[in-house]
Amino acid sequence: xxxxxxVCNRIVIWALAAGLGGSLAHAQNPPASPAVATxxxxxxxxxxxxxxxxxxxxxxxxxxxxxxxxxxxxxxxQVLTKMIDHELLRQAAAGVKVADLDKKIEARIAExxxxxxxxxxxxxxxxxxxxxxxxxxxxxxxxxxxxxxxEQQFGSKVQIxxxxxxxxxxxxxxxxxxxxxxxxxxxxxxxxxxxxxEVKKAKRAAIDAARARVLKGxxxxxxxxxxxxxxxxxxxxxxxxxxxxxxxxxxxxxxxTAFALxxxxxxxxxxxxxxxxxxxxxxxQPARTRALEKMKDTIVRFLKNREVNKLLTxxxxxxxxxxxxxxxxx
Numbered sequence: 001x002x003x004x005x006x007v008c009n010r011i012v013i014w015a016l017a018a019g020l021g022g023s024l025a026h027a028q029n030p031p032a033s034p035a036v037a038t039x040x041x042x043x044x045x046x047x048x049x050x051x052x053x054x055x056x057x058x059x060x061x062x063x064x065x066x067x068x069x070x071x072x073x074x075x076x077x078q079v080l081t082k083m084i085d086h087e088l089l090r091q092a093a094a095g096v097k098v099a100d101l102d103k104k105i106e107a108r109i110a111e112x113x114x115x116x117x118x119x120x121x122x123x124x125x126x127x128x129x130x131x132x133x134x135x136x137x138x139x140x141x142x143x144x145x146x147x148x149x150x151e152q153q154f155g156s157k158v159q160i161x162x163x164x165x166x167x168x169x170x171x172x173x174x175x176x177x178x179x180x181x182x183x184x185x186x187x188x189x190x191x192x193x194x195x196x197x198e199v200k201k202a203k204r205a206a207i208d209a210a211r212a213r214v215l216k217g218x219x220x221x222x223x224x225x226x227x228x229x230x231x232x233x234x235x236x237x238x239x240x241x242x243x244x245x246x247x248x249x250x251x252x253x254x255x256x257t258a259f260a261l262x263x264x265x266x267x268x269x270x271x272x273x274x275x276x277x278x279x280x281x282x283x284x285q286p287a288r289t290r291a292l293e294k295m296k297d298t299i300v301r302f303l304k305n306r307e308v309n310k311l312l313t314x315x316x317x318x319x320x321x322x323x324x325x326x327x328x329x330x
Contacts, residue, residue, distance in 0.1 A: 036329040037080055039087040044080070049329070051130075053079045080329055088319040090142065093149035104144050105137070112140070154311040158304050165299040169292045176290045179247065183283035184258045185220055185240035187211075190229045191275035207269050207276035214266055220280050229275070244285060254279065 035043040053076055057067060067075045098104065116122040126136055169176065187210050191203035210227045214220050221239025228240055247255060253272045261267055261281035270277040 034328075036327070037084055038324075038326045038328075039084055040091060040323050040325075042087060042091070044083050044087065049076060049080055049083065052083055077329060080327070084325060084327075085316050085320070088316060088323055089146060089149075092315075092319060093145050096145055096149040096152065098145060098148045101141075101144065104148075105141055108140050108144055109137070150308065150312060154308045154315070155304070157311070158307045160300045160303045160307075162296070164303060165296050166292065168299050168303060169295065173289065176295055178285070178288050178290050180259075180287045181244040181246045181285045182258050182261075182281055183244045183285075184242050184261075185224060185280045185282055186242060186254075187214075187220075187224045187228045187240055187278045188274060189227065189276045193273055203276055204269070207278060211266070211269060211278045214278065214280075220266070240280075241282070244283070 033045040033047040035045050036049050037044045056075075056079055060067065113119070113122050116125065123133075126133065131139075187207070189203045189207040189210070191200050195203070206227070210223050213223050221241070224240030245258075247259070249255070250258065251272045251274070253270055254277060257267050257270050258279050258281060261279065263281055263284060265281055267277075267279040270279060
């Protein structure tokens with residue numbers, strides 16, 4: 001469910017991210033550089049704008065989009081507009097009282113850290129983003145305050161009933177179509193395309209031996225745990241289980257074989273850019289429509305967020321009219 005996202009909505013998402021490449025803490029302790037705008041006397045400086053622009057450019061690049069030199073000034077104006085609206089929101093939320101603030105900050109930090117395998121990986125990401133731990137903590141604190149402000153001012157006023165969820169479900173069937181999926185386990189012996197013929201020969205012998213063990217009756221998961229060289233070793237530790245996946249999620253050679261197998265069947269050796277695989281199909285799900293009962297909570301959240309965004313858009317527009325804003329970007 002992808003609704004129309006207004007400029008203000010993008011601001012809110014950006015502001016609430018309080019994340020690893022964010023520039024929210026800069027608003028509290030701006031570095032010394034020329035101002036490009038002021039919001040009720042609070043400056044937004046060139047360094048803040050450059051860092052926010054760089055973060056947005058990174059996201060665009062990840063989506064395969066690029067900004068030309070001719071588009072650069074217009075792009076920076078858009079980013080500055082977003083920063084001004086964020087500053088208006090930050091100022092409005094400055095006095096909000098947050099119950100159990102420290103606990104909520106700790107929970108949010110734990111949530112973010114949970115996206116990384118290790119504490120060191122998290123710290124490395126912080127450093128790569130040019131943040132300190134102190135600045136990261138300030139970003140998260142502000143993000144928590146903004147979330148609380150938005151919930152208190154807008155979220156608490158929006159109630160979505162079962163009838164609204166049912167109507168949305170019936171009027172938007174395309175959102176609830178689940179594609180055909182299969183579940184499979186695999187054993188992978190890595191043999192990249194750049195490997196020498198000698199290495200490939202040895203790897204092929206290893207996967208052939210693993211397949212022979214499975215065909216003789218050894219437990220597939222046991223062999224996978226012993227043999228598989230899956231990157232990160234996550235699947236290997238789970239007996240090679242890949243859970244359910246749809247078309248387009250795996251490399252073509254792997255996908256074609258997995259979907260063609262019968263439940264419980266073990267494949268021939270499959271060669272991909274990663275190396276040699278043995279695949280066992282362990283389940284299948286036909287294309288289907290997800291039931292309303294299973295989707296209701298998701299629909300309610302979506303509808304509530306949409307209504308909150310409308311209210312927030314109106315609020316930001318009102319704040320802009322009442323604020324003293326000076327734009328100095330050239």
